[in-house]
Amino acid sequence: MERPRTMIKKGMRRQIVLHYILVVFLALLLVEVIFLLAIRTYYYDSVYSKIKNHISVSESFFQKNMIPSDNSIYLLQEVLERFSLSKTELEILSLNGDIITSSTGFQPDRTITTSDVPEAVGGSVGRWVGRQAGTNESVMAVSKMLQIHGQDKYVLRYITSLEEINNDLLNLTLLSTAIAAAVMAVVVGFSFGLANSIVKPLNNITAVSAQMAKGRFNVRIKGDYKFEIGDLASTLNYMAQEIVRSNQIKDDFISSISHELRTPLTSIKGWSETLVSGGYDPEETKLGVSIISKESERLIGLVEEILDFSKLQQNQMKLSIGVVDVKVLLQETILNVWAKAEKKRIHLLLECEDAIFVKGDANRLKQVFLNLVDNAVKFSHEDSSIELSAKRLSATETAIMVRDSGIGISEAHISRVKDRFFQVDALNGGTGLGLAISQQLVELHNGTLDMVSELGKGTEVTVILPLTEPQPEVITEEVTQVTATFPELDDWEA
Template sequence: MERARTMIKKGMRRQIVLHYILVVSLALLLVEVIFLLAIRTNYYDSVYNKITTHISTAEYFQKYQILGEHAPFQLQDLLDRFSLSNTELEVLTLKGDMVTSSTGFQPDRTITTSDVPEAAGGSIGRWVGKQPGTNESVMAVSKILQIHGRDAYILRYLTSVEGINEDLLNLTLLSIGIGVAVLAIVVLFSFGLANSIVKPLNNITAVSAQMAKGRFNTRIKGNYKYEIADLAATLNYMAEEIVRSNQTKDDFISSISHELRTPLTSIKGWSETLISGGYDPEETKLGMGIISRESDRLIGLVEEILDFSKLQQNEMKLSIGIVNVKVLLQETILNIWAKAEKKRIVLLLECDEAIYVKGDANRLKQVFLNLVDNAVKFSHEDSSIVLTAQRFSASETAIIVRDSGIGISDDHISRVRDRFFQVDALNGGTGLGLAISQQLVELHHGKIEMNSELGKGTQVTVILPLTDELPSSMIVTEGQL
């Protein structure tokens, strides 16, 4: 009892079972009603066709063989020639008054059923109903008959349909029994179908509850199919991504802690040293320089994190203007030149003239500073880095940063633009540079493409839309000519 109550408790299982029962019940009801109506119509039509065929045959013989044109007319001859076994024949006037019948009863009775006026109108009348007095189910078929072209009578055949109704009742009971059996099978089938859907969902729900409690190492197991398999795979993928994201976050916290500790240690050490006094001006200048550089380094780390936060919250504001790409890349090279010089790396610029894009010059400069800085960081000493700007299509320009450094493996190339991800954590940084660059380029309606081969170098291509507008400083008015 408890199990049955559990099986039909509110939920998807109950809804599936009830919907199946409802749909199948309506379908069975419709089929059975149509079937029984067809059988009833067929039975009744067979009786009606038998009587009408007999009337037509008997009428032919009456006209040409039995009653000649001048032969005396007798009602008994009419009854004899038109009688039909197991059927009462009544001879009526056109008004429905009974003249005689094959049973000899109630000759003075008036018939008022619908078949009589139909026959008087020239068609074959048909009526099914209860016989007055006996309350027996009968069928009446009536037709007008002309005698010698003068007298007109209505021949009315009356036959019982009790046997037909009994057969129909038996068929109805049989069809109901079959319908109940089919419905019982459908109910069992629907429970099986509901369980095949609900049980996997219950399993997925249970595992999801474990994930919600932070147990992301749990996985949904089972050989599911179709949409449920997709759902299970999606949740497993979500758990894997959360685990990976948590690991990346932990790595980021560890990395950023190290990045912040190093300059803070230098600042604190030199601050305490300088406070103690007793140092000559050269040592004091050296200490102040270290404090200044490490402070700038801290500011850069904090600004990078703040930029990423703004991008994530869609709060980054761009100051849009017309940007000369060549000038932008020249400024980028000047900013990175000192760092490249320490590794004896040559920075080369190859740029077509008159390439302009619409965007925020400072943010685009931030993108290329990051790309060139990465190229310097992962390039060998005494190598070169080439910056190329050229028209990519009629409406786009491609800015390429190409180095011949250590390259990126196939496993890492798809992840280098993920937030907090670092190919080599020993080189420092937050792992946000490329993620920020990616989003800044997308804010400028562009895209970044990366190609790399381990041990041979990396090529990063930034594609931006061109603009036909010129900077206001280059527009010469008629008065200035």
């Protein structure tokens, strides 16, 4: 047997509709109850006020115009006439609540025990609403004590029917209920529209996301959605775009690294086979071994770069923190790239303030500046110059700059040049990881790396690092050792 289907299947749409209807229903119910109670109170208070005012006016007139008489029957008849009120029964009671006479002419032998009588005897105007005994009619009784000649005391009790008022209240209740039902119908329709405006875009986003999860990153979320849903759609589209771009960069990297690995391996294999075959003079053998060694170092460099990037991505890079003299660091950097710069007749200039010290891993910071200067040499023209400078920005920061006058970087590439695997010119070789690694290393030292470049005019890279206090014993020893090994360092200072 098929299970009955619910009107709205479980999900966000159902939750929105039900919650919205519940909130509006409770609000309408509260307003309706308050409204009906206020109307009922207003009507009942109007009847009570009318009777009370009539009693006050009649009592004042009666006391002024009362004719003294010893005939109690005549006196009570006069009271009935003076205090009578249309559509209202007037009863005259004793202080004990016994009915003495009434405007209807009936004098039932009974005692009134409702709460309005004791209140009247106590000196106030009593009020009671309930069902009339015998007729079960809804009535209001208002009682007030009347004193005659300063001695005789009676209780005037007015009884008026509330059936007509209750009928009006019932009609008003039905009308307000019908209005509330119409409002609820509008709310239900509106809640469905609101739910669909949220759920339909989410269903669309979910469907597209499912396709993205299966690797179809060419699909996009279509539709001009607003607010948070629009932000979500834009974010997912941007994510897919970035994944496509990352995949393209990864594919380019694989192609590039394959080429980078194949070239030295081909040289190593070729010379190895040549040397194994024998019959070559010592000079050719020495050249072959030299090429094998050089290409092996190149392979090691590529592998180390990839390993460094992998460690950084997995937060496994360990730093050996110490106090580093920035001037010595830049001098060592220049010495490492000097031979490469000499081949292109590029002048390396150093301008560094004294006693600039940072806290960090000297080898990793040297790796950063070697990469920056090596890139500057690679993309600089022959017979040009590269400037390295370091200065204090404030009491807590120093700026280290590498400036060249090379080919520069276009605006289209400057924002992506620090992305992993990205290469401005793939023909120059490399993995496209150098700047990405440099940036992450600088960030590990609580610094920043910024690039400014103009196509055809050169590039300036600025590394900002926090300063630290020097340790004279350690720094002096390092400077002495470097100066002793390379006495010509002072020639490069601008």
